[in-house]
Amino acid sequence: MPNPARPGRRWPRRAAAAAVLGCAGLLVSGSLTITAHAAGTDGEVPRTVTSPRPTAERPEFSIPKSPAAARQGRSLARSAAVAPAQRADFDGDGTGDFVYRMNYGEVYVDWGYGGTTAIAAGDAQVKDLLLPGDLTGDGLPDLLTLTATGALRLHNGASATYEGGLTGYTTLSNGWQAYNKLVIPGDLSGDGKPDLLARSTAGLYLFPGTGTGFGKGVKVGGAGWSQFDQLVGADDLTGDGLADLVTRNASGLYVYPGNGSSTGYPFKDRIQIGGAGWNQYNQLVGGTDYNGNGTADLLVRGFDGTLYYYDGKGTGTFLDRSKISGGWGVVTLFASGGTQPSFGKSGVFARTANGTLYYYEGTGTGKLEAKYLIGTGWTRSEVRLSHVVSLRGTGDSDLIQHSVYNGHLYNSASYAADDTDLAAGSKSYNLIVGPGDLNGDGKSDLIARSSTALYYYAGNGDGLSMKGRVQVGGGGWSQYNKLVGAGDFNRDGRADLIARSSAGLFFYPGTGKAAAPFGTRITVGGAGWSQYTNLAAPGDINGDGIPDLLASNSKGQLFFYAGTGVAKTPFKARVQIGTGGWNQYPDLT
Numbered sequence: 001m002p003n004p005a006r007p008g009r010r011w012p013r014r015a016a017a018a019a020v021l022g023c024a025g026l027l028v029s030g031s032l033t034i035t036a037h038a039a040g041t042d043g044e045v046p047r048t049v050t051s052p053r054p055t056a057e058r059p060e061f062s063i064p065k066s067p068a069a070a071r072q073g074r075s076l077a078r079s080a081a082v083a084p085a086q087r088a089d090f091d092g093d094g095t096g097d098f099v100y101r102m103n104y105g106e107v108y109v110d111w112g113y114g115g116t117t118a119i120a121a122g123d124a125q126v127k128d129l130l131l132p133g134d135l136t137g138d139g140l141p142d143l144l145t146l147t148a149t150g151a152l153r154l155h156n157g158a159s160a161t162y163e164g165g166l167t168g169y170t171t172l173s174n175g176w177q178a179y180n181k182l183v184i185p186g187d188l189s190g191d192g193k194p195d196l197l198a199r200s201t202a203g204l205y206l207f208p209g210t211g212t213g214f215g216k217g218v219k220v221g222g223a224g225w226s227q228f229d230q231l232v233g234a235d236d237l238t239g240d241g242l243a244d245l246v247t248r249n250a251s252g253l254y255v256y257p258g259n260g261s262s263t264g265y266p267f268k269d270r271i272q273i274g275g276a277g278w279n280q281y282n283q284l285v286g287g288t289d290y291n292g293n294g295t296a297d298l299l300v301r302g303f304d305g306t307l308y309y310y311d312g313k314g315t316g317t318f319l320d321r322s323k324i325s326g327g328w329g330v331v332t333l334f335a336s337g338g339t340q341p342s343f344g345k346s347g348v349f350a351r352t353a354n355g356t357l358y359y360y361e362g363t364g365t366g367k368l369e370a371k372y373l374i375g376t377g378w379t380r381s382e383v384r385l386s387h388v389v390s391l392r393g394t395g396d397s398d399l400i401q402h403s404v405y406n407g408h409l410y411n412s413a414s415y416a417a418d419d420t421d422l423a424a425g426s427k428s429y430n431l432i433v434g435p436g437d438l439n440g441d442g443k444s445d446l447i448a449r450s451s452t453a454l455y456y457y458a459g460n461g462d463g464l465s466m467k468g469r470v471q472v473g474g475g476g477w478s479q480y481n482k483l484v485g486a487g488d489f490n491r492d493g494r495a496d497l498i499a500r501s502s503a504g505l506f507f508y509p510g511t512g513k514a515a516a517p518f519g520t521r522i523t524v525g526g527a528g529w530s531q532y533t534n535l536a537a538p539g540d541i542n543g544d545g546i547p548d549l550l551a552s553n554s555k556g557q558l559f560f561y562a563g564t565g566v567a568k569t570p571f572k573a574r575v576q577i578g579t580g581g582w583n584q585y586p587d588l589t
Helices: 223-227 276-280 475-479 527-531
Strands: 018-020 033-036 047-050 055-057 098-102 107-110 115-119 128-133 142-146 152-155 170-173 181-186 195-200 203-207 218-221 230-235 244-249 252-257 271-274 281-285 298-302 307-310 322-325 331-334 347-351 357-361 372-375 383-388 398-403 409-411 421-423 431-436 445-449 454-457 470-473 482-484 497-501 504-508 522-525 532-539 548-553 558-561 575-578
Touching (some): 098 128, 128 331, 181 244, 203 223, 252 276, 347 532, 497 532, 504 527, 527 532
Antiparallel strands (some): 098 107, 128 142, 152 170, 195 203, 230 244, 244 252, 252 271, 431 445, 445 454, 482 497, 497 504, 504 522, 532 548, 548 558
């Protein structure tokens, strides 16, 4: 029933039926067409192709009530003056709500018995979601979003339970693309204001809360913080009134209790609270009290898409997990989730020899959805195709066409229908790659290769044009028969490149520098990689925030290589996810 403390609120019924999803990485929200550049030497665009949208059921979210027996194990030292951890109670019912981004871009607020699309896919430019608590001074929790270009935006939470209620925003600050992960643990210093932590390859930085935003950053940790693949702003887990941080590495799960400092190192000695078994989860989510009993909790998602709940004891540990529901692979981002966010690509295009084009969306569980027909007439002798990381801030990836006739690069997306010519290009190019942001400005870029050189095109961030090309490599790049990329493979915040030659597989770490975008190559595989007719970088399709790799062979088999986030060993052992038919596609991108 409605909360009497919040008159006038609309309480929409939660949709239990299948919701219509956009084909992530393909279409702009609200549009069903992409433009096809077809035959002709004059560069005309004679037709459009209609793409079907996939559908999926929105998962059910319901937190188990905490029984009296469970409360007996909680900390007796918790003071009555310590406020419950409720940074996400948008509906005012005393329990924390769940905020997440679906795989087609919309931001959804779910309070268990209801929910709504608070930011539509077409309005969302969301790379990460953060729960700061109240920054607007109205006593209600707010939401922070981070864009790919590093803008930190404040969304007033007063209308979060209305459709579109979080659409409006105020930009607090810019330049956050310099960090690979932002975390709001809560109030670390004890002044009642939420603080922010930001991590880069150089270390960990503390930005003390001002009550309406965040002050100047102070470095509080070194490069060793890069060992953690999950950083969760957990709020107060230990019952002392100070926020805590949960981290995970290969060895297990740790709590860093806050120590009350706002200028120096903000944590007491870390405490290990779990072993390597915690690596069975691809997402850890915290920051609020989901069952309303006064202690901060933790949600986790398994690689199969199942969501579980760990009820906090108030002592820095948790009760045994409870299963919530399955089907959460369709969620690409959780507010206050621990992973580095993956952005801009989540599937692959496949083209047959006769020019029929399909799209396969990732499931979030290491597999692909059923194929969706894009259209026919995408003739291989006329146009080369490249699936690239989102050229705009929406996160929808783009399909680039390289004309064999005039060498131009065209953007197929419907938003570019009136201005498809992306760059003049060259007929000498034999390969185009769009691995993401290569110069550190948050805008996705392109790499083009000819038989004699490698060129870099900086993105403008609008998907309609690229800056002038710059040569960044010589003829040695022609040794590779495959170049693929889809974001940050080694978790340093920079886009990388995977290259294959007859000698093996190689990893080129991104540098963030336009003049020399790739560092010294690292050999990551031998000649056995030549068994594959196709390699493709689909982005993150198993939900852990790390880009993955797909490989198909002449037998028609398809294999999935999960990303590890480690440069020297970037992929786990292969898993076969397709048993036949994949040899019908000479092009997989």
